[in-house]
Amino acid sequence: MTAMKENILIVEDEFIVANDLRLKLAKAGYQICGIAPSVEEAKKIIEKSLPTWVLLDIFLQDGSMGTDLAPILTEKNIGFIYISANTNQSVLESAKATQPYGFLVKPFREKDLLIMLDIARQKHQSNLDLFAQRELIWKKQLEVIIISETEANNKIIQLPGFFQSFIPFDFMRICFRAKGNSKSKSHNFIRTGFDEYELLDDRELHSRISFSTSESGIRIRDAQHDSNFYLNEINFKRSLMDDIWEKRLSSSYNLNSKLNFHVPIEKSGPVEISFYSKRPDGYSKTQLSLLERTKSSFAQLFEKTLISPPVVPAVRQSQTAGIVSGQIMSGHTGIKKFDGIIGKSPALLEVLDKIEIVAPSGTLVLITGESGTGKERVAQCIHKLSPRKNKPLIIVNCAALPLDLVESELFGHEKGAFTGAFEKRIGKFEQADGSTIFLDEIGELPLSAQVKLLRVLQEMEFERVGSSKTTKINVRVLAATNRNLEKEVSEGRFRLDLYYRLNVFPIEVPPLRKRLxxxxxxxxxxxxxxxxxxxxxxxxxxxxxxxxxxxxxxxxxxxxxxxxxxxxxxxxxxxxxxxxxxxxxxxxxxxxxxxxxxxxxxxxxxxxxxxxxxxxxxxxxxxxxxxxxxxxxxxxxxxxxxxxxxxxxxxxxxxxxx
Ligand SMILES: Nc1ncnc2c1ncn2[C@@H]1O[C@H](COP(=O)(O)OP(=O)(O)OP(=O)(O)O)[C@@H](O)[C@H]1O
CATH class of the missing domain: 1.10.8.60 (Helicase, Ruva Protein; domain 3)
Structure with missing residues (x-):
């Protein structure tokens, strides 16, 4: 394990535990920027010394909860690991909802602490890599839209699909304002499928949300603030009190958060883009920063489209793109992306969005959901949309592996390694070299094999049963389970460290009753x-x-x-x-x-x-x-x-x- 000069804040009210942590971390080369006994103290230290990591106790003596600090840390992009003596399933689940990088159960060994920090660092790095890779692709797509010789309308129509992968929305409005007066022209997009949108002009939208022309003056006057911001959940609800138009819109489409972004245009008024999501926590600073970094490209795009201002046709984009009901097609390319995954419900669209984000990377994905929801389909899709698609996906049903042969099936064996091993055998991981392995029903894997799997995930190497020679591989791992892994961990049947290694990018497939x-x-x-x-x-x-x-x-x-x-x-x-x-x-x-x-x-x-x-x-x-x-x-x-x-x-x- 490498000793890093990373800055760590310890939020722990028991002095002995906190001090012990401090000593262990200092020995491993970490810097401790503070020890806070409460959430309030922690906030002050965070403002002053911006830690890289926070070790966070869940139950603090002053009655505050470590989980309350989580949103602040997420906002500031600071990774955190919980430390708690409590492995009660409900505690694990509420902690999981705040998306920590790890969870340590007290008392823990020095080795466990350092491994957990190592897992957290890798996960953080993998998130950053994934984001950087996607940002690059995103910017290239924007470049293509800007330079394409297509007419303004076609450029505008490509925007919803383009934005969706980074700034997921259920409703988007692009408003072109004229210079110096309140006149504007808007395009409203309602998401109706994976890359399928209904495009409405204001007149049609107002009739759908029952907003009358006599009220529209209120909206126009109120909307004269050229600022970039996002509002989630309660803040969004509060903001609706001042805006009748937005109130009608959000109740008509069940919207719960908003992100607003302005692009100043030299020759005219600004272009205002507003994204709305049904999710209460739809937007973050990361998305706003990304838009701000790309502002000049958007200005270029809108200046071009303003030369020949777009006409808003009140038609379905699906018709324009030739989408046939029941098929999910890309509005950009017309390619059928999610072969064999049928559905357009918001719950399924969230899954498809996640597949699109994660598929091109090498990131480990944990697919959860009840039996028969389509977890294997999701795994196949991720593989097909990845650069490894030309090699076969190796599927292993962990529940069907005979108990005494689990290791040999996964990692192979040498001739004579055990009674009955008449021939050398290549295991599933070696078969998947250069490709993807899908570990279905991972929750059924016996504890002894879990240790070996952990090493493979960490180091991408193993020894065949009966061999001392190390085999190196390059395999992308996808895993699925219909078990509640938090419960399995809390009952000692699944290793906590393996759970965190696997849980890099979770995708939960909703049951059919939630997508009727x-x-x-x-x-x-x-x-x-x-x-x-x-x-x-x-x-x-x-x-x-x-x-x-x-x-x-x-x-x-x-x-x-x-x-x-x-x-x-x-x-x-x-x-x-x-x-x-x-x-x-x-x-x-x-x-x-x-x-x-x-x-x-x-x-x-x-x-x-x-x-x-x-x-x-x-x-x-x-x-x-x-x-x-x-x-x-x-x-x-x-x-x-x-x-x-x-x-x-x-x-x-x-x-x-x-
Ligand atoms: N969205 C979908 N559209 C069409 N068919 C689907 C969809 N999702 C699942 N199926 C079909 O439903 C069946 C069950 O799917 P699958 O085997 O992927 O589920 P699973 O969650 O992996 O189940 P288990 O937990 O039992 O392994 C398969 O025949 C699959 O093709």
Whole structure:
């Protein structure tokens, strides 16, 4: 471990612990800029000596919470690591929400402290690299828009997609002000899909948000402040009191934060760009600074577009870009980016935004979410959009690894390394050299293998089982779990240091019940997939059937929906699905206190899978293999279906009369 002259602030009210930390850190070459027993004291030291890192106790004796300091540290771009004797799951979860760089459980060894700081430094560096790399690409894209010989309108239409990757928004307004008077011309963009926006002029927008022309004077007068700022959550809500227009806008589109930016233009008035997000914490100083750094390029762009002022057509950009419903396409290039990920709900768009940000880098990604939500799809997408895409993605299901062979499967073994090792074996990590490895169900990895994995993530090297020779590799790691890793850590089944190594860039895939608006698109996608596979005619779905899908709870998420649509097509002799046989428990039929009932009535995933297989077998008169057999319909090799049937206790000589 390298001794760094990094400045550390210790926020800890127990003198002995604080002093012990100070000594350990000083020995390792760190500088201590202060010890604060409370959040208030900490704020003063931060103002005075701007630390690089803060070690932060969660519960302080004066009643203040270390977590209260977190937003200030994030704002100032100072990394922090919690130190606490409490590993209670709820404490871990609320600490996690503040996005720390690490968490140390008291009492800890000197070695743990230094490793955690090392992990934090690498994570911080990886964030900075990712940001710098993206900023470079972003600036190049802006350059392309500026120099392109296209007309002003086309340039303006490219802007929402361009901004979205750095300054995510649900509503954006570009307002061109004339010099010296209050006249202005605005373009309003509402996000409707991944790179799909609805473009409105003011007249159309005002009618949608019920803002009358007699009120518009108020707005214009109020908006004469040429400042750059952002307002999150409560500050945004407060600001609405002075602005009727913004109040109507935010309540119509459920907006909770705003970033405002002005570009002064020499020959005319300024161009004001306002971004609004549904997220309460949508904006930060980092984004504002980025815009300020790029100000002159924007001035150049707007001067060009002002020479031939744009006309605002009240049309959907999707129409301009030729986007077909159900397909997500890039407004810039028309390339279908997220192959096989269907949906446009805000919850899914957040996931797609994250994939776009992280895919081109080599950053480790931890994908979390319930079973069947599409975590593997996300991993495949990240790989496909990365520079490693020409090599195969190596998928490892950690839950399926035989306990005594985990290490040999992952890292390989030498001939004779253990009884039964007749040949040398290349492990999954070596197979993934130069490419990406996807560690699915990482929460199932036994503790002994977790230690070895930690080293691979740190050093990108390992020894095959039975060998003393070190193998170096270059592998990008993606991992997924449907377990709550904080709970696994708090119960001692998952290493805290591994958790922090993995948690560099978390992506949480939302359950289907939180994106019910994606159901029509998903239904259409699955109907097309299965009718094509079964050689059947194109199917439609009735409104009633769709409504019933949207009022169901989806415990098995998209996988469950996929099975249900497949069954409905098998059962249907016509070309319209008019009703869907859903399992008994529905979202709006749940009693007031549902959790206990849900647990007792819902089926396990195995039960669901068994039921689905039996259903398909019945529909094909028990035929497993061959054309039109159950394996073909289920999209599985016959051998795999036989082994699943065996595992689930489904008899081969399936009785179709049952
Ligand atoms: N957004 C989506 N659009 C279309 N199909 C999807 C989408 N998300 C998931 N699927 C499909 O749903 C099924 C389950 O997805 P996947 O295996 O990626 O889920 P998972 O979260 O990795 O599940 P598990 O936790 O059980 O491993 C797959 O057949 C996948 O193709």
């Amino acid at each position: 608006q994606d159901i029509p698109l998903l239904a259409e996608y699955f109907m097309q997939k299965f009718t094509e596979r079964m050689g059947r005619q194109k199917h439609n779905i009735s409104k009633d059937a769709l409504d019933s899908l949207q009022s169901y709870d989806w415990p098995g998420n998209i996988r469950e929906m996929e099975h249900l649509i497949e069954r409905s097509i098998l059962d249907n002799s016509g070309t319209e699905i008019t009703s869907i046989r859903l399992p008994a428990v529905r979202l709006n039929s749940l009693p007031i206190d549902p959790p206990a009932l849900k647990i007792s009535k819902l089926k396990t995933l195995d039960e669901n899978e068994a039921e689905h297989i039996i259903h398909v077998l019945k529909a094909v008169q028990g035929r497993v293999a061959g054309a039109g057999g159950a394996a073909e319909i289920l999209g599985l090799p016959a051998g795999t279906l036989y082994s699943r049937m065996k595992k689930l206790g489904i008899k081969k000589e399936f009785d179709t009369d049952n």
